């Protein structure tokens with residue numbers, strides 16, 4: 771079991787990000803059993819849930835003449851326009867039914883502000899509005915953040931960079947994540963994360979170390 775200063779943050783394991791979902795991440799469903807396995811080794815687990823109003827600014831359908839995956843300039847910067855996904859209180863926004871982390875302590879719902887997207891579990895896309903997660907983790911004595919979930923190059927990467935910026939040691943478990951990879955976004959995300967001091971491991975690295983220590 772990981773020490774109490776470790777937290778596993780499980781990002782956006784929701785049906786809309788799975789094959790067949792509204793914003794499907796290729797092989798996104800493959801992360802579920804990996805996450806279930808590694809989560810058992812953490813006493814502290816936090817889940818995130820993308821959770822948008824139907825009128826959300828990130829949906830291409832809410833901008834006349836715009837198509838999903840185009841980029842648009844919003845008051846806070848460049849925004850990729852997405853298909854309608856993870857609408858509050860729909861089946862696609864629920865936690866995935868096979869995700870089995872009964873001991874998760876908190877669920878952070880993000881992207882609930884109509885005019886601001888939030889890839890990161892820590893800071894919304896305007897880069898100023900906090901979700902409250904930094905304070906929660908500090909208050910509960912966390913020093914090291916492990917990340918898994920969807921998608922590597924968006925919500926996982928933004929969360930990892932913000933965790934580093936907030937002063938947490940940060941580790942991404944690569945095989946517990948899958949990427950969207952839009953126009954080279956995956957390579958860019960890894961470059962940014964590794965450049966910021968985020969560590970990249972696989973679930974085997976964790977489990978091997980667990981059995982040898």
Ligand SMILES: [Zn+2]
Pocket residue numbers: 820821822828855856881
């Ligand atoms: Zn979203």
